[in-house]
Amino acid sequence: MVPADDDRISASSEILNRLGLSRESVARLKRKAQEAERFLGIHGVSATAGIPIGPASEADRAEIEKHFRVHNTSSRSDPLHRTIELPKPITQAVADLFNRLFGRG
Amino acid sequence: MNAASINGRDFHEGLKYPSPAEKIIALGWYDGPTVGILQCRDGMVFKFHSRGTVLDWGEEGEDLQLYDFFPLPANSLEHVVSVLSPSQSPRWPLWVPEWAFLSEQEHAAVEKTLEEVELSSGHRQWIVASSDLLGEVVAAWSDTREVASGDVIRRLVNLAKDEKTRSCLRDILDRVRI
Numbered sequence: 001m002v003p004a005d006d007d008r009i010s011a012s013s014e015i016l017n018r019l020g021l022s023r024e025s026v027a028r029l030k031r032k033a034q035e036a037e038r039f040l041g042i043h044g045v046s047a048t049a050g051i052p053i054g055p056a057s058e059a060d061r062a063e064i065e066k067h068f069r070v071h072n073t074s075s076r077s078d079p080l081h082r083t084i085e086l087p088k089p090i091t092q093a094v095a096d097l098f099n100r101l102f103g104r105g
Numbered sequence: 106m107n108a109a110s111i112n113g114r115d116f117h118e119g120l121k122y123p124s125p126a127e128k129i130i131a132l133g134w135y136d137g138p139t140v141g142i143l144q145c146r147d148g149m150v151f152k153f154h155s156r157g158t159v160l161d162w163g164e165e166g167e168d169l170q171l172y173d174f175f176p177l178p179a180n181s182l183e184h185v186v187s188v189l190s191p192s193q194s195p196r197w198p199l200w201v202p203e204w205a206f207l208s209e210q211e212h213a214a215v216e217k218t219l220e221e222v223e224l225s226s227g228h229r230q231w232i233v234a235s236s237d238l239l240g241e242v243v244a245a246w247s248d249t250r251e252v253a254s255g256d257v258i259r260r261l262v263n264l265a266k267d268e269k270t271r272s273c274l275r276d277i278l279d280r281v282r283i
Contacts, residue, residue, distance in 0.1 A: 020160045024161070031165050035137060039134075054157075075202075075204050076132040
């Protein structure tokens with residue numbers, strides 16, 4: 001398949017932006033991950049390596065990938081959309097780690 | 106309100122009613138569809154895009170998206186499906202096509218079709234607030250160009266029967282730029 005975007009840029013140079021500045025609860029992450037699994041086939045949450053559409057927390061993709069798999073899930077409107085795969089079940093420890101990686105105290 | 110809207114087959118101005126959406130192609134996704142093409146049970150087709158999000162709005166952490174809806178010709182969804190189908194199979198009720206193609210030619214053909222479909226849209230018809238386009242419409246109002254959207258929401262606040270809905274609409278006013 002031919003990627004319709006700039007996915008061939010080095011993943012290690014990416015900064016991932018996740019909308020919002022507040023901590024995300026286990027329930028919220030669980031709900032989002034279940035929706036993504038149903039429709040994208042990946043149990044995870046969205047991020048973008050592009051410009052976020054609102055206030056966002058950011059993290060180095062390489063740091064994220066030490067703990068979670070990151071998929072390039074381009075869409076027409078955001079060729080740099082990424083899905084951060086989260087384990088099942090999403091525990092408090094997982095949520096804490098996720099929030100910490102995005103600098104959300 | 107006509108019989109079709111009472112039966113939940115199309116959009117109508119109001120609060121908290123079952124979504125009439127039957128099929129959605131999401132051309133943008135961020136924890137849910139942000140941009141795409143939607144077909145209602147009555148066959149009406151719209152292109153939509155999110156104009157703003159209220160993060161972590163609901164009790165279970167769901168986000169509330171505020172969408173603009175523009176009417177499209179009746180066969181638009183099928184037309185887009187047909188041009189995307191050579192490389193992947195649609196998944197209903199909500200399909201998020203993978204944005205990768207077998208060839209540059211296929212990609213160009215898809216973009217050409219989407220541009221044609223987008224150019225065929227009418228003026229904005231609905232503004233819809235929803236955290237689940239296949240589930241529930243939290244609020245919908247027709248686009249009245251003479252009336253600012255904020256004024257319409259204030260009117261809906263007065264129509265809302267319960268405090269939770271009023272609170273939600275105030276939240277939209279406060280947190281989404283409209």
